[in-house]
Amino acid sequence: MKTGGYERDPVLERLPGLSSCGDAHDPAAASFALLSFNRFIRSFPLVGFLLSLLCLYTWMSLVYFLLRSMGGSSMIFKNRSFTSKHHRAGKSSRSSRKVREGHKKAKMQKESACPPPKRRVLCFHMVSLIVGREQRMFVAHEDVLSRSPFFNVVLKDQFVGDNPERVLGLPEEEPELLSCILEFLYKGDYYPRLIHNKAQDAWELEDAKQDFSIPDGSRSSSSEATFFHPGTGGLILRDTAVYCAAEKYGLGELKHLALRKQGLQSGIPIDVILRSARYVYDNTPDSEYRLRAHYLAMIIRTRDIFKDSGTMQFEMEMGHPIFFDLFVAMCNHLDDLEEMSMNH
Incomplete structure (x- = not known):
């Protein structure tokens, strides 16, 4: 028996839910197959749930693969920061930590190579004054004597540098x-x-x-x-x-x-x-x-x-x-x- 240019198998026609290969493009057959699949899922709900999980896992694996191929999910979701309009993205936390540690190590090496500056110690220099014909000795602070313009000039001319022996003679006084x-x-x-x-x-x-x-x-x-x-x-x-x-x-x-x-x-x-x-x-x-x-x-x-x-x-x-x-x-x-x- 021929219908629409091809023959139907009489055996297959007698089996419900089955058809020949020639019916693959038949819309009625496709809708019948979808109804059969839905009927199967309703009969076995656990199998449907497992199939849904499988599809979700497959979709997430595909997304993860695409993100890895584009530069890594960690850079996009965690460490991507726009510090200013002139910079696209900042460095990753791991890279920033390595850079900071490198700067800190270099600074410690530089400080160890260069000695620390000496602390400024206030020294009150004493001046011995040998006075008169009898050479009587007086002792006074240099900063006190410097209040006098005469002593200020004399001390600067005679005491250059840190000379421990600071003796000034005044034989005519x-x-x-x-x-x-x-x-x-x-x-x-x-x-x-x-x-x-x-x-x-x-x-x-x-x-x-x-x-x-x-x-x-x-x-x-x-x-x-x-x-x-x-x-x-x-x-x-x-x-x-x-x-x-x-x-x-x-x-x-x-x-x-x-x-x-x-x-x-x-x-x-x-x-x-x-x-x-x-x-x-x-x-x-x-x-x-x-x-x-x-x-x-x-x-x-x-x-x-x-x-x-x-x-x-x-x-x-x-x-x-x-x-x-x-x-x-x-x-x-x-x-x-x-x-x-x-x-x-």
């Missing part, structure tokens, strides 16, 4: 004067110190004693007003010598302090005043006027005492620049007095 200089550099004053009397609201010298030879008794004198200076062969005012030393060492504050202290002294003999005045002129430059003017004013104020003094006459006969300045100062003083009398 008097030890007592240098002691006052060092006391001022360390404490800001020297003996006798300047003290403020709160009861009288006035300044006075330490350990000062009242001088009752003066009528008002308001002046005081100190037992340390003078000292023996070998260069002059006699006593001179201590504050005058300190003032001249401060001029030498460039200590302006010490000059001001010495001048204030000298103004508080009283009861000084005429020979000490004149000898101290000569010392000022011999140990200060011509531009110095404060202490010189102080002596000239003191002589003029007490001219009644000086005009009858044999010491004053002897000093004037010997001659000294101070007496020319004194003559000029007295002429100016007389002119001032005459002008004042005319105004009145």
Whole structure:
């Protein structure tokens, strides 16, 4: 029996669910086979579940293979990071760890090759000062001495580098004067110190004693007003010598302090005043006027005492620049007095 150009097998037609090869393209046969497969799956659900797992495993294996072929799933899902718009992806964690370890190892090797820098240790160098003809020794800190412009220049010129033997000779200096200089550099004053009397609201010298030879008794004198200076062969005012030393060492504050202290002294003999005045002129430059003017004013104020003094006459006969300045100062003083009398 022929149908549509081919024969059907009568045996196969009698078996339900089976057909010949010629029916492979028959739509009715295909739908019948699908219904038979569905009927089989419903009859055996466990087999269907196993087949589903097999298909899922096959699909995941295929995806894993494709990802491995494209560069590795770890780089795409775990270590792919976009640090900036200029970089596509960062390095993997394993590569970054290796790089960090490499940098750390190189840094340790570099630090071991190069010795650590030396710590800066503050050293307070001591300077030995050999002073005067007797070579008395004083010891002071270099940084304290450097506050004086004179010592600052000398220390830089003589002590170059870390020389352990730091000795400075001052053969022309008097030890007592240098002691006052060092006391001022360390404490800001020297003996006798300047003290403020709160009861009288006035300044006075330490350990000062009242001088009752003066009528008002308001002046005081100190037992340390003078000292023996070998260069002059006699006593001179201590504050005058300190003032001249401060001029030498460039200590302006010490000059001001010495001048204030000298103004508080009283009861000084005429020979000490004149000898101290000569010392000022011999140990200060011509531009110095404060202490010189102080002596000239003191002589003029007490001219009644000086005009009858044999010491004053002897000093004037010997001659000294101070007496020319004194003559000029007295002429100016007389002119001032005459002008004042005319105004009145």
